[in-house]
Amino acid sequence: MRDGIALARQGRPTVAFVTAKFRPQGEFVARAEGMPEVPQVILPHPVAGIGAAAMADLARTIAAEVVLRLREG
Amino acid sequence: MSGAMLEAADEMAAQEALHALGCTDGLPVIVPTAGRVARMVLASGLDGDIELGTMGPGHGVATIEKVACAAVMAGCLPDHMPVVVAAVRAVCDPVFDLTEMQATTHCIAPLVVVNGSARLAGGYAGGFGLMGPGHRANLCTGRALRLAMMNIGSARPGESDMAIHGSPAKLSLCFAEDEENSPFPPLSTTFGHAPGAAAVTVLGVEGPHSVLFSGDAGDPAAAEALLDLIAAVIANRGSNNSYLGGHAAVAVVLNPEHAAVLARHDYDRARIQQALAARAVTPRGELARLNGKMLQGEGDPVPAVRDPANILLLVAGAPGLYSVVMPSWCAGPHGNVAVHAAVELDQACELPGAG
Numbered sequence: 001m002r003d004g005i006a007l008a009r010q011g012r013p014t015v016a017f018v019t020a021k022f023r024p025q026g027e028f029v030a031r032a033e034g035m036p037e038v039p040q041v042i043l044p045h046p047v048a049g050i051g052a053a054a055m056a057d058l059a060r061t062i063a064a065e066v067v068l069r070l071r072e073g
Numbered sequence: 074m075s076g077a078m079l080e081a082a083d084e085m086a087a088q089e090a091l092h093a094l095g096c097t098d099g100l101p102v103i104v105p106t107a108g109r110v111a112r113m114v115l116a117s118g119l120d121g122d123i124e125l126g127t128m129g130p131g132h133g134v135a136t137i138e139k140v141a142c143a144a145v146m147a148g149c150l151p152d153h154m155p156v157v158v159a160a161v162r163a164v165c166d167p168v169f170d171l172t173e174m175q176a177t178t179h180c181i182a183p184l185v186v187v188n189g190s191a192r193l194a195g196g197y198a199g200g201f202g203l204m205g206p207g208h209r210a211n212l213c214t215g216r217a218l219r220l221a222m223m224n225i226g227s228a229r230p231g232e233s234d235m236a237i238h239g240s241p242a243k244l245s246l247c248f249a250e251d252e253e254n255s256p257f258p259p260l261s262t263t264f265g266h267a268p269g270a271a272a273v274t275v276l277g278v279e280g281p282h283s284v285l286f287s288g289d290a291g292d293p294a295a296a297e298a299l300l301d302l303i304a305a306v307i308a309n310r311g312s313n314n315s316y317l318g319g320h321a322a323v324a325v326v327l328n329p330e331h332a333a334v335l336a337r338h339d340y341d342r343a344r345i346q347q348a349l350a351a352r353a354v355t356p357r358g359e360l361a362r363l364n365g366k367m368l369q370g371e372g373d374p375v376p377a378v379r380d381p382a383n384i385l386l387l388v389a390g391a392p393g394l395y396s397v398v399m400p401s402w403c404a405g406p407h408g409n410v411a412v413h414a415a416v417e418l419d420q421a422c423e424l425p426g427a428g
Contacts, residue, residue: 025176028233032131049366 001029005038013070014038019045039069078107091146096224098216098244102146113141116151117158118420125158126165129172131227135161139225140217147217152195153210155416156273157217160185160247163275163414164218170405174277175228178235179313181277181402181409182242183222184324185215186387187249188261191271191416197249201391204248204281215245242280248389254329255388256336263342263382264413271416276385277409278324278399282306287394288334296338299331300345304352306398307384308377310363315355315377317403318370322383322411324399325349330392346381353377385411 004016018026018040030036041062047055079094081087087104091097103109114121114137121138128135137158144157164171164183174181187197198208205212228234236243252259261272284306288295307323308315314323327335335345354374361368368375378384390396402409 022235024232025235028227029130029176032129032227032233 001026001038001040002033004040005030005033005035008035008038015066015069016040017043017047019043019047021045039072041065041069095229096220097146098219098223100244102220103148105142105145109145110138110141113144113149113151113154114138116154117141118155118417119158125162128161128165128222128226130176130233131225132172133225133227135165135221135225140221143220143224144213144217146220147213148209149213149217150195150209153214153217155271155418155420156185156187156191156195156197156210156214156247157221159191159271159273159414159416160214160218160275161221163273163412164222166412166414168407168410169275169277169412170407170409171222171226173405174402174409175222175226175234177402177404178237179402179404180236180238180240180243180279182240182246182280183215183218184242184276184278184399185218185247186260186274186276186324186385186389187214187247187272187416188252188259188274189266189269189271189416190418191273192249192252194271194418197247199249199251199389203389204246208248211247211249212245215247218247219244240280242278246278246280250387251329251389254332254392256332257342257386257388260385260387261413263385264411266413266415271418272413273416274385274411274413276322276324276399276401276411278401279312281326281397281399282309284396284398285394286331286396288331290334290337293338296335296340299334300340300348301352303396303398304349307349307353307400308355309400310355310360312377312400313403314353314400315360315375316364316367316369318408319376319379319403320383321378321401321403321409322385323378323401324385324387325396326390326399327386327388327396328390328393329388331396332388342386343381345386346384349384349386350376350378350381383410 008014123137125135196210266272357373
């Protein structure tokens, strides 16, 4: 989230990926850093260690939303 | 008094309100009334609005008054306040990476080591059971730091403190070095403080991992065996220190008996640090097999601590079979290193009626 906010502050189109378990922390950090509106895409938890095939499936699932958020930003 | 005041019908109602607001560490606290906080501010000898730094992840400003509030809640005596202030000042050092440390999923907690005259002024224990239970100065000071980290830094479990298991060490982890029974100069001297000067050293660590060693005073191999054992615990193969680049500090707390074994064999602090750093290594292939995705850094074997100076070596605890190693987290922009601060005892003033 911090990385996403840092990039957004540079004026770059940004989407922060947050897994569902970490959504409260993501929202806290976004508020604490003064950018609660930073674009986010919520992913299922966990993402780490799910394997290449499942990761590819996930990427296909969220790709359209990511592109949409980047265009909105 | 700055900030919002909480009103309650009585102490019990105030206690429950503080729990309900998430302002406690889960244990009962002393209700920080305006009078109690003002008295603790007075004990610091500093103005209440003096700012010690910013505490992440919430970026709250740690004023003396807010820190005094944490000290009251923790059950501190006025004599503990200078050490609490120094500990808060230390963790606010940007090098400490408090924001990241508070947010991590690792079970890291700030270890506060008290050196010099601050030990005596506050009654800090460095012998039997120094990490608790039973030592008020140690436990209340460490707890005050935690409450400051929660209520000024806004670290709350599951929301902004994402430690997967948490740790008892996150409730309180503070003790004095046993300088009188150490064959080595005080830990604080390695950071430039004069022997006897009041100082704290703070390092983010896991809780203590024990090292069992029973040496024979006449055994010429005793020192080498002890060093091998400590090194094995530093470089344990489940620890972050083994995988994440080796740039973090670790704490090694020798009991006085083990320290004497090493001193008898002409080991001073620098030689011990060098010996431990050289031995706390693991074959790269073994780490790659066990946990390859986490393995960072170069070299084979892989050192758990690349810079010997990052092995914080101190003497504390009772004489006996056990010393302890406190591994660390090894992350954050500055890599999880130690910070230190002077304890300003000369600012403290005598409180009316404090006896």
